[in-house]
Amino acid sequence: LLHAWKMIAGITILCTGLAVAYALYAPEVFKAETLLAPVQEEKTSTSSALSQFGGLAAMAGISIPSDSNVEQVVATLQSRKFLRVFIKEKNLLPILFEEIWDADRKVWIVESKENEPTEQQAVGLFKGLLSIDEDATSGLITLSVSWKDPEVAAEWSNDLVKQLNEQLRGQAIADSKKRVGYLEQELAKTTLQDMRAVLYNLLESEKQKAMLANVNEDFALDVIDPAVVPEQREKPKSKLIVALGCLCGGFLGIFAVFF
Incomplete structure (x- = not known):
C-alpha cells in the first residue's frame, strides 16, 4: 500500500512539475x-x-x-x-x-x-x-x-x-x-x-x-x-495550468496503481 501511495505521489509531483515548467516558460499573450x-x-x-x-x-x-x-x-x-x-x-x-x-x-x-x-x-x-x-x-x-x-x-x-x-x-x-x-x-x-x-x-x-x-x-x-x-x-493562466497538472497527475497515478 505504501508503494502505491508513493507511486501516486511521484506521478502527481512529476505532472505538477511539468505543468509549472510550462506555465513559467510558455510565451505570454x-x-x-x-x-x-x-x-x-x-x-x-x-x-x-x-x-x-x-x-x-x-x-x-x-x-x-x-x-x-x-x-x-x-x-x-x-x-x-x-x-x-x-x-x-x-x-x-x-x-x-x-x-x-x-x-x-x-x-x-x-x-x-x-x-x-x-x-x-x-x-x-x-x-x-x-x-x-x-x-x-x-x-x-x-x-x-x-x-x-x-x-x-x-x-x-x-x-x-x-x-x-x-x-x-x-x-x-x-x-x-x-x-x-x-x-x-x-x-x-x-x-x-x-x-x-x-x-x-x-x-x-x-x-x-x-x-x-x-x-x-x-x-x-x-x-x-x-x-x-x-x-x-x-x-498562460498559470494557476489553472498547475491545478490541472496536479489533478491529472493524481488521476494518472491512481490509474497506474489500480488498473
Whole structure:
C-alpha cells in the first residue's frame, strides 16, 4: 500500500512539475480590447420622402441603396481583402513571422524565396489573433487582438477600427459622387414632374450622405472605449495550468496503481 501511495505521489509531483515548467516558460499573450457601437444613420426628412417615391424610382431604373448593416461592417473587418491591405500598409509580415526574419539585414532566414511567408499566410495568422464579439442585447461590439507585445496588441486593435472607418467612408463618398453625377444627368433629361421630384429628393439625399461622410471620422463604428495597453496577460493562466497538472497527475497515478 505504501508503494502505491508513493507511486501516486511521484506521478502527481512529476505532472505538477511539468505543468509549472510550462506555465513559467510558455510565451505570454496579452489581449487588447476596443469597445465599439455601430453608427446608426440618421433618418432625415429627405430619407423619409424617398420612401414615398421608391416605386417611381424603381420604374425609372434608379436603385436606392440600402443602409449598410452591422453584419456587413463586421464581415468587412474580418475579410481577407481588408486584412491583406492592413497587413501590407502596416508592414506586419516581419512582425508576424519574426522568428524567420533578420531585422539587422532586413532579409528572411529561409532556404529559398519560395519559403518566404506570403500575405495569405499572414492573413490566416492574423485572423487567429483577431476576435469580434457582438452583444445581442446592447448591440455593442468588442474587438480584441491578442499578441505577445501588449503595446502592439493595443495599437493594432485601435488601428483596425480607424482603417475600417476610413475605408468605408471613402467608399461611401465615392459611391455618392457617382450617384450624384448620374442623378444630375437624369434630372436634365426628365420633364415629368413626379419623376423630377423623385430625382430631386434622391439628389438631395446623396449630397447629404456625402457631406456627413466627409465630416464623420467614425463612419461605421463609433469608438466607445479605445484599446489601452493591457497590464495583465491573457495566457498562460498559470494557476489553472498547475491545478490541472496536479489533478491529472493524481488521476494518472491512481490509474497506474489500480488498473
